[in-house]
Amino acid sequence: MGTITILPETTKNPITLMGMRAGTCWNANITDNEKNYKRGLDCIKSGHGRVMEFVNVEMIIDGYSAKILREYYTHIGGSPSRLQASTRYIDYSKGNGFDYVTPQSISKDEDVAATWHSVMRYVNTNIQHLINNGVPIEDATMLLPLAYSSKMVDKRNLRSLVDMSRVRTCSRAYHEYRKMFNDICNALREYSDEWKWIVDNLFHAKCEEVGYCTESKSCGRRPKRQ
Ligand SMILES: Cc1cc2nc3c(=O)[nH]c(=O)nc-3n(C[C@H](O)[C@H](O)[C@H](O)COP(=O)(O)OP(=O)(O)OC[C@H]3O[C@@H](n4cnc5c(N)ncnc54)[C@H](O)[C@@H]3O)c2cc1C
Incomplete structure (x- = not known):
């Protein structure tokens, strides 16, 4: 938190x-x-x-x-x-990518939480993919969700x-x-x-x-x- x-x-x-x-x-x-x-x-x-x-x-x-x-x-x-925090200089292709906040209405339900985390993983992976393929960080981070911390x-x-x-x-x-x-x-x-x-x-x-x-x-x- x-x-x-x-x-x-x-x-x-x-x-x-x-x-x-x-x-x-x-x-x-x-x-x-x-x-x-x-x-x-x-x-x-x-x-x-x-x-x-x-x-x-x-x-x-x-x-x-x-x-x-x-x-x-x-x-x-x-x-x-x-x-x-900069969405230009912080390289979200490194490590685990972005962290995010999970509301309790989502975390309390196993199925819903699984969907949520899978979407976050999907976005994280694709931001990393774009950066690793030459897209500038400042553009790839346009995909960041409002939940990212x-x-x-x-x-x-x-x-x-x-x-x-x-x-x-x-x-x-x-x-x-x-x-x-x-x-x-x-x-x-x-x-x-x-x-x-x-x-x-x-x-x-x-x-x-x-x-x-x-x-x-x-x-x-x-x-x-x-
Ligand atoms: C439950 C809730 C729902 C909300 N939903 C939305 C939403 O859907 N969309 C959205 O855009 N925002 C939303 N807001 C944000 C809200 O509209 C205000 O932007 C926010 O509360 C900050 O404004 P403020 O007046 O409270 O504070 P501040 O902007 O910090 O102002 C504090 C005080 O300073 C004075 N002041 C500030 N600016 C000026 C000025 N320019 N001229 C003269 N005096 C000034 C006034 O006396 C004011 O009361 C929401 C807020 C809450 C709490």
Whole structure:
């Protein structure tokens, strides 16, 4: 399964940093980190979202399907930067070719799973065949399925991740995305205590924020708005 690696460029103490940035604007004493922390929390609780844009998150997202990484790309708030694994320089004719993600609806049924793996083997073999017969990698990889697992380096701010949590922890989001977002949450929780507070208190579905479901097809977690 996929892995999330939080890179050291990620802000270690995001709440303290937010308090420090806000304090500068209030001519406050920003040399005292205890006060910075309290001020940071106050900004968050007061809904002053702009300070969240000063908190940097850089991570390697590896081993999730291209389908999910494609969906990840739609989150453009705060102008994030992303680098993705190359379908030109990674030679899929080597070794076992591409890896792929198998949804549980497929893996749980032996017959269905056999068909799935046989299609993947077929595509893998033929990509290798094309490359070995002179087709450039960048063209042969046009055959890659959405299920192939890929890698991305991502840089974005906290506000963008909070926005992402609103829609991607919703039951309507695709299950692999929800799993990936949960992996991001766990990796950030481990990064520092301040991140643990942020994940536990700020990352949740929109229904938990507003108290009712805004979706047309509700999962029932919260009542529909009357
Ligand atoms: C269940 C589900 C199904 C989906 N199905 C589809 C689908 O079938 N096809 C498809 O294409 N997409 C689909 N999406 C993706 C969806 O349409 C959005 O592209 C995705 O959720 C990212 O947009 P966002 O507003 O949530 O986040 P972001 O783009 O990160 O935006 C976050 C916030 O930033 C601000 N913002 C962002 N961009 C701007 C801007 N240009 N101008 C001003 N403010 C801005 C807004 O306040 C916005 O709320 C789906 C998403 C979900 C959760």
